Amino acid sequence: MQGKGSAISIQHITKSFGSFKALDDVSLDIAPGEFFSLLGPSGCGKTTLLRIIAGFEEPDQGEVLFDGTSVLRLPPEKRPCNMVFQNFALFPHLSVRGNIAFPLKRKGLGKEEREERVDELIRFVELTGHDNKKPGQLSGGQKQRVAIARALACEPDVLLLDEPLSALDAKLRQSLLVELDEIHDKVGITFIYVTHDQGEALSVSDHMAIFNEGRLLQAGTPYEIYESPSTLFTASFIGEGNIFPCTALSSRWDEEDDEWIITVDVPALGRTLEVTDWGPVEDGRRLYFSIRPEKVRIVAGDVDLGPGCFHGIVDEPVYAGYQSKFYVKTDEGATIRVLKSHTTYLEEGPGIEWKDRVSVIWRPADGYLVKEEWHEET
Amino acid sequence: MRKVHAPRFSQLCLFFVMLFLFMPLIVVAAYSFNSGHGMTWQGFSLQWYEELFTSSHDLWRAFWNSIIIALTSSLTATVIGSAAAIGLKWWSFKLSGYIKVATYLPMILPDVIIGISMLIFFSSINLPLGMFTIYAAHTTFNLPFTYLLVDSRLDEFDFSTIEAARDLGEDRKGAMLRVVVPSIMPGVLSGFLMAITMSIEDFVITFFVSGPGSATLPLYVYSSIRYGVSPVINALSLILILASMALAFIFRRFLKSFAASA
Ligand SMILES: Nc1ncnc2c1ncn2[C@@H]1O[C@H](COP(=O)(O)OP(=O)(O)OP(=O)(O)O)[C@@H](O)[C@H]1O
Numbered sequence: 001m002q003g004k005g006s007a008i009s010i011q012h013i014t015k016s017f018g019s020f021k022a023l024d025d026v027s028l029d030i031a032p033g034e035f036f037s038l039l040g041p042s043g044c045g046k047t048t049l050l051r052i053i054a055g056f057e058e059p060d061q062g063e064v065l066f067d068g069t070s071v072l073r074l075p076p077e078k079r080p081c082n083m084v085f086q087n088f089a090l091f092p093h094l095s096v097r098g099n100i101a102f103p104l105k106r107k108g109l110g111k112e113e114r115e116e117r118v119d120e121l122i123r124f125v126e127l128t129g130h131d132n133k134k135p136g137q138l139s140g141g142q143k144q145r146v147a148i149a150r151a152l153a154c155e156p157d158v159l160l161l162d163e164p165l166s167a168l169d170a171k172l173r174q175s176l177l178v179e180l181d182e183i184h185d186k187v188g189i190t191f192i193y194v195t196h197d198q199g200e201a202l203s204v205s206d207h208m209a210i211f212n213e214g215r216l217l218q219a220g221t222p223y224e225i226y227e228s229p230s231t232l233f234t235a236s237f238i239g240e241g242n243i244f245p246c247t248a249l250s251s252r253w254d255e256e257d258d259e260w261i262i263t264v265d266v267p268a269l270g271r272t273l274e275v276t277d278w279g280p281v282e283d284g285r286r287l288y289f290s291i292r293p294e295k296v297r298i299v300a301g302d303v304d305l306g307p308g309c310f311h312g313i314v315d316e317p318v319y320a321g322y323q324s325k326f327y328v329k330t331d332e333g334a335t336i337r338v339l340k341s342h343t344t345y346l347e348e349g350p351g352i353e354w355k356d357r358v359s360v361i362w363r364p365a366d367g368y369l370v371k372e373e374w375h376e377e378t
Numbered sequence: 379m380r381k382v383h384a385p386r387f388s389q390l391c392l393f394f395v396m397l398f399l400f401m402p403l404i405v406v407a408a409y410s411f412n413s414g415h416g417m418t419w420q421g422f423s424l425q426w427y428e429e430l431f432t433s434s435h436d437l438w439r440a441f442w443n444s445i446i447i448a449l450t451s452s453l454t455a456t457v458i459g460s461a462a463a464i465g466l467k468w469w470s471f472k473l474s475g476y477i478k479v480a481t482y483l484p485m486i487l488p489d490v491i492i493g494i495s496m497l498i499f500f501s502s503i504n505l506p507l508g509m510f511t512i513y514a515a516h517t518t519f520n521l522p523f524t525y526l527l528v529d530s531r532l533d534e535f536d537f538s539t540i541e542a543a544r545d546l547g548e549d550r551k552g553a554m555l556r557v558v559v560p561s562i563m564p565g566v567l568s569g570f571l572m573a574i575t576m577s578i579e580d581f582v583i584t585f586f587v588s589g590p591g592s593a594t595l596p597l598y599v600y601s602s603i604r605y606g607v608s609p610v611i612n613a614l615s616l617i618l619i620l621a622s623m624a625l626a627f628i629f630r631r632f633l634k635s636f637a638a639s640a
């Protein structure tokens with residue numbers, strides 16, 4: 001069942017509904033066979049972009065190319081992509097078999113060949129024994145698998161998935177996500193996966209794109225997106241951050257570690273800090289400094305952990321099973337969020353309680369700069 | 379668990395309701411086997427059935443008129459009503475709200491008013507009264523029902539399945555035939571059957587718009603009882619009662635199997 005997978009190029013797509021701009025000059029390139037995620041908050045235009053690719057919506061401007069050929073003139077039924085809908089859109093009057101066979105009836109396959117293909121697909125998505133059930137009698141996860149099998153039946157080059165897991169519980173989502181990833185590996189076609197769940201996107205995508213309010217903010221590998229978000233929105237949308245406005249003071253090249261070290265003034269922390277970056281930053285530029293809570297080391301008591309160490313008290317510990325979250329109020333008056341995994345208790349001595357004095361520190365290489373300008377009032 | 383008996387008053391109500399509902403039918407059924415003419419029992423006989431099937435030419439003519447009108451008007455009303463329901467759901471435009479209200483009108487207006495206004499209309503455009511005017515009138519008053527039943531079916535319809543069908547290779551027409559039509563079929567069928575019933579039983583409106591030679595069964599029965607009730611009508615009634623019961627039963631089975639498959 002190995003397909004070929006198309007390269008998709010989306011060029012300057014703009015789409016308005018009335019005076020409302022749902023998509024604003026979006027350009028994206030997706031490599032053949034990739035698992036590509038579109039991530040963004042509700043209403044940012046993810047579904048709209050998917051519908052434009054599938055042919056249900058016409059863009060006001062721009063191009064959609066499959067392997068270099070424009071598909072905008074083609075009606076949905078002629079495009080080499082199939083969609084798994086946000087609500088699955090299974091045909092309620094047809095059984096599981098009927099749903100999966102639906103696209104095959106059109107293709108002029110013989111009855112025997114068709115049945116064989118349906119059997120193969122049912123086995124593939126592990127729905128054996130449910131063949132004759134109606135969609136109304138299936139669980140959410142089973143419906144999703146029928147939707148995927150149905151979409152794969154015509155052997156598309158591209159599979160579009162619109163938040164297929166959003167209606168399911170956390171546990172099931174996890175296991176279905178793994179299944180999806182396996183299906184992707186097996187069929188080898190391009191997946192475009194829409195989600196507003198960053199965990200899903202980070203864990204399965206080859207590349208992903210972050211959207212907000214109809215605009216593409218950043219595209220890259222999950223690692224790039226998580227470790228070096230380019231906008232304030234991405235930085236706060238993906239994972240958690242301690243984000244503070246700062247001003248660049250000076251940049252210097254560090255020969256040894258092959259990186260730039262930027263000295264920034266962070267008024268909220270009452271300090272100047274060092275942070276690494278890929279290039280120099282213009283002196284005096286206003287930008288944001290950010291450090292992920294899980295990269296902050298926290299130790300009980302007033303301990304000198306080296307340069308860049310903060311002291312403070314625990315304002316609010318939040319227990320969350322495998323980890324704890326602390327809001328540390330520094331002596332300078334800033335609040336720093338810290339995530340501490342519970343496995344390190346053994347190494348690090350006594351537990352940390354509410355109102356305890358603590359010391360926190362991070363490596364300059366773990367902080368990063370978000371190159372978006374801040375203004376006085378924010 | 380202890381069985382709880384319905385209160386005495388409720389039981390009494392039930393008894394009287396059943397009595398008034400079924401007694402007349404039972405009386406009619408019983409007297410169809412009476413060998414006499416009047417309301418006194420004179421012994422069992424099948425003579426009225428014999429007369430019904432051998433020498434009631436006018437009655438059968440009226441019967442077939444009814445059937446023809448019922449089938450044609452119901453079919454027309456079902457097609458128009460279903461199309462209207464789909465169309466109004468699909469494209470909402472400024473007037474669609476008014477159109478919906480207008481569609482319900484024939485359902486709530488008194489039959490006399492519909493009948494008389496149709497009569498005035500037909501005569502003002504010089505349309506001779508007869509089978510065609512009855513057909514037109516029945517189609518009109520059946521429309522709200524066929525529309526309503528398909529419309530309520532469409533309320534549950536997931537329109538994204540149409541897009542799914544397109545996505546899976548069907549063009550507009552294919553999506554309509556393979557997705558929309560099967561989904562609304564139960565509504566279409568119940569609308570059709572309801573229209574048939576309403577058409578066969580209608581008296582008032584038909585009375586106004588019928589012409590010479592186009593009497594339907596209810597009109598025929600009405601005109602014949604003016605000369606005294608002929609027990610032939612009783613015989614016909616029993617046959618119709620049994621036939622409708624059989625139809626209702628079959629239809630229920632049919633709808634159930636459809637619902638189970640939907
Ligand atoms: N047919 C339409 N008419 C008018 N506005 C629309 C239409 N379709 C979408 N929109 C608007 O476009 C914006 C983007 O919608 P879209 O469905 O693409 O969001 P989304 O990113 O998929 O959100 P979600 O995560 O909630 O599914 C929304 O503000 C929505 O209200």
Ligand SMILES: [Mg+2]
Pocket residue numbers: 046047048086162163
């Ligand atoms: Mg959406």
